Amino acid sequence: MIKKYWSLLTVIILAAMIMSACATATTAPVATVEPTATTGAPVTITIWHQWSGDYLTAIQAVFTQYMTDHPTVTIVLDAPQDVPSALQVAIPAGEGPDIIGWANDAIGKYAINGYITDLGTLGVTQDFLTSTYEPAAVNGVVWQDKIWALPESQEAIAIVYNKAVVSEADFPTDPTDFTGLLDKAKSYAEANPGKYLVCNQGLGGADPYHEAPIYFGFGVPGYVDDAGNVFLNTPEATAAGTWIKDFSAYAPQEASYDICNAGMTDGTFAGWWTGPWAIANLESAGIDYGILPMGKPFVGIKTLMITKNAADRNTADIALDIIKYYTNQANETQVALANKTIPANTAALNDPQIQALSTIKGFGASANLGIPMANTPYADAQWGPVGDATQAIWNGSQTPEEALAAAQTAIETAIAGMK
Amino acid sequence: MIAWSGRRKALMILAFIGPTLLGILFLNIYPIIYNVFISFTNRNQYHPNPDCSVLVTSIIEPKCWPFFKASTGLGTPYTIQSPAFANYETLIGQLATRPGLIAIAEILLCVVPLIVAGQVNKYYNRKISRPISGSGVWIIGLALTILIGWLVNFPNALDQLQTDSDFFIVVFRTILFVAITVPINYIFGLAVALVLNTEYIKGRTFFRTAMIIPWAASTMFIIMSLVWQFFFRDVGVINQLLKIVGINGPTWLNSPTYAFAIIILVNLWFSYPFCFTVILGALQAIPADQYEAAEIDGATYWQQLVNITLPLIRPAVVPAIVLSAIGAGGFQMFGTVWAITTGGPSRGAGVPGATELVMVYAYKQVFQFNAYAKAGAFAVIIFIFLFIMTIYSLRITRITEGAFE
Numbered sequence: 001m002i003k004k005y006w007s008l009l010t011v012i013i014l015a016a017m018i019m020s021a022c023a024t025a026t027t028a029p030v031a032t033v034e035p036t037a038t039t040g041a042p043v044t045i046t047i048w049h050q051w052s053g054d055y056l057t058a059i060q061a062v063f064t065q066y067m068t069d070h071p072t073v074t075i076v077l078d079a080p081q082d083v084p085s086a087l088q089v090a091i092p093a094g095e096g097p098d099i100i101g102w103a104n105d106a107i108g109k110y111a112i113n114g115y116i117t118d119l120g121t122l123g124v125t126q127d128f129l130t131s132t133y134e135p136a137a138v139n140g141v142v143w144q145d146k147i148w149a150l151p152e153s154q155e156a157i158a159i160v161y162n163k164a165v166v167s168e169a170d171f172p173t174d175p176t177d178f179t180g181l182l183d184k185a186k187s188y189a190e191a192n193p194g195k196y197l198v199c200n201q202g203l204g205g206a207d208p209y210h211e212a213p214i215y216f217g218f219g220v221p222g223y224v225d226d227a228g229n230v231f232l233n234t235p236e237a238t239a240a241g242t243w244i245k246d247f248s249a250y251a252p253q254e255a256s257y258d259i260c261n262a263g264m265t266d267g268t269f270a271g272w273w274t275g276p277w278a279i280a281n282l283e284s285a286g287i288d289y290g291i292l293p294m295g296k297p298f299v300g301i302k303t304l305m306i307t308k309n310a311a312d313r314n315t316a317d318i319a320l321d322i323i324k325y326y327t328n329q330a331n332e333t334q335v336a337l338a339n340k341t342i343p344a345n346t347a348a349l350n351d352p353q354i355q356a357l358s359t360i361k362g363f364g365a366s367a368n369l370g371i372p373m374a375n376t377p378y379a380d381a382q383w384g385p386v387g388d389a390t391q392a393i394w395n396g397s398q399t400p401e402e403a404l405a406a407a408q409t410a411i412e413t414a415i416a417g418m419k
Numbered sequence: 420m421i422a423w424s425g426r427r428k429a430l431m432i433l434a435f436i437g438p439t440l441l442g443i444l445f446l447n448i449y450p451i452i453y454n455v456f457i458s459f460t461n462r463n464q465y466h467p468n469p470d471c472s473v474l475v476t477s478i479i480e481p482k483c484w485p486f487f488k489a490s491t492g493l494g495t496p497y498t499i500q501s502p503a504f505a506n507y508e509t510l511i512g513q514l515a516t517r518p519g520l521i522a523i524a525e526i527l528l529c530v531v532p533l534i535v536a537g538q539v540n541k542y543y544n545r546k547i548s549r550p551i552s553g554s555g556v557w558i559i560g561l562a563l564t565i566l567i568g569w570l571v572n573f574p575n576a577l578d579q580l581q582t583d584s585d586f587f588i589v590v591f592r593t594i595l596f597v598a599i600t601v602p603i604n605y606i607f608g609l610a611v612a613l614v615l616n617t618e619y620i621k622g623r624t625f626f627r628t629a630m631i632i633p634w635a636a637s638t639m640f641i642i643m644s645l646v647w648q649f650f651f652r653d654v655g656v657i658n659q660l661l662k663i664v665g666i667n668g669p670t671w672l673n674s675p676t677y678a679f680a681i682i683i684l685v686n687l688w689f690s691y692p693f694c695f696t697v698i699l700g701a702l703q704a705i706p707a708d709q710y711e712a713a714e715i716d717g718a719t720y721w722q723q724l725v726n727i728t729l730p731l732i733r734p735a736v737v738p739a740i741v742l743s744a745i746g747a748g749g750f751q752m753f754g755t756v757w758a759i760t761t762g763g764p765s766r767g768a769g770v771p772g773a774t775e776l777v778m779v780y781a782y783k784q785v786f787q788f789n790a791y792a793k794a795g796a797f798a799v800i801i802f803i804f805l806f807i808m809t810i811y812s813l814r815i816t817r818i819t820e821g822a823f824e
Contacts, residue, residue: 085786088467088789092482092487093487109464111492111493112464112465112467112492112494113467113468113492113494114467114491114492114493114494115492144493204670204673206763206765252653252654253653253670253673254652254653254654254670254672254673259654308491377464377465380464384768384787384788385768385769386768387765388765388767388768388769388772389767389768391763391764391765392764392765392767392768394673395670395673395674395675395765397675397764397765397766397767397773398766398767402767403767403768406767406768406770407767407768407769409768409769410768410769411768413769417461417463417465
């Protein structure tokens, strides 16, 4: 008898699950109401970002001004430790940010996952983009003929050196002269025990972005191209790997943003292979710096994307208004002057004050040599394998040939999974 | 006295246990079913969303349920792999091939002498006299194991299994970690407990409390792990101290061997207080007259330790050892390793890092590579492995024996 009820219970539970599953799996219908800001009701816009330190201060000032101009809008800046992982939990649950501040290489992945909104559906046109922003920045936010973000700034890394410790003559004049850089790093390390000419935060860790100037400087056309071709089992990549191994004798064995920053401040490192985001901290530390292009870096576009959830919450229009405000000429000029970034806004970039900045010349010269960072999902396959391979070369676990061949295979396998 | 009809009685029982059953179904059974289902698909960062028009998917996948948001991403939905067990094949590499099976047979062959030695000792333990001591049997068994290992080329068999197989690499490494860390933790805990159990130590209470501090600190293990990481940084405390005596210390965390040793050391620091506490409690339960009688018989300290102390603390310590081995300080180790090395240093692209234990590997597959299906298959294999281990440990420790008495 009891068995009969057990069976009944099981059938009821299964039926309940099937009925719930068969229900139409759609989102709640989007109410046709006006954006909250226009109706005067308070609204909170959350931005997930990766800005930090003094660099964040100038950005915060822009959003504070927006809130002053729009008293019903509250902008919350939040920097979760691992934004990509946090997004995959938050977005399906209908939580998380309205705006994501991230580099353009994530666009393909986020679009595939359904995290971000096509800004074309919110009224952003290609004409608006091309008339407002730099061509390279426009290319960086368009994928599959759709606009996925507004560009904030362009960035490329270069060697930032401490003028109180070394001069321009301590670095090669030719940005692709890696033999010269190795010789000079060796001479400097031998003459100054315990100190190093350059700290590259990518070496000693797994950071292909900061390693890129070396690989590309040796002639690798990119880790992966838009068609999914991989270029790591090439003679150029092997030459770069060999140089990295040689360079490890004259560079800090462990490096990170914080280690390089601290070493620059206390004089342990004469130079730092870094980008505009580090300048605000160096200026706060009172360091008189110069910027020299070295190698061929990735040229990335910092962007602001609007999430699917903002569209569902009816906050997308306000979010768009905020990112347009943030990337307008006046604000881009203000932020660039404070943070020494290269604005994506054409009018801001052409502003005489901006053009007079030494950072624009230094990082701009590096960007001119650089390789644009792709926004296809294939780009996502490059980071792990290149980082692991370079770390294995650095710590001697593998020869450059072995490490880069393994990275080639790993990326090709990942791309085959996408295709 | 109420005379219940069969139906009323059944309904009443159902009303009482129904909520519990539902809880078990949704909290215990459903996640396992979901994980097994995902392990047969190609779900990854490029195929992140379900095809809710497929009946099975629409039932199992929460994203298809009405109270979750349907995805509108551009990615094509994930589907069942072809063949369905492709993820398992990827993980276990050459296990299903002829060389893989031969390698497994060779490894098992090496263990046979030890199993036989155990059985021989078990047999002679029941006899009044024995032709050879228990230690002698073990030594012969070990010697035969080494001999067979040499004959079948044991390292080569291990390499064979690890070719194209993340699973065997991380599982072997984790077993090695457990095999080193658990004995070290308990030997250290035993040594400290023996010292602090003697009545000659003044201020025993203070020292006992001080010994437990690392255990208390383990509630904030991330911070403490980062402190240890700082000790072993290239410019960290250890290398600074070595520099004072004229030694240029290595880059500890960049060396696969040193990094592995460091996570064992830090785990010792976190774990020995637990071992110490368990053993100290067991030591205090041993009646003093046992030692008095042994002293009268002229037993040495070592004889007392081997013949009285260790056998009498065994019932308390063995379950603790087993739980340590399969718990968060052993096979399921994650936090300390993640905080100190994040599974590195790298041994190259496409292969697990030098300290990538099973939980770190699973975490990286999910959160760094978004390889949900592969991680799901990995979890299923580990689940089966741990389930067998748990059943075996329950048997050897007889933890649940009382439940049947």
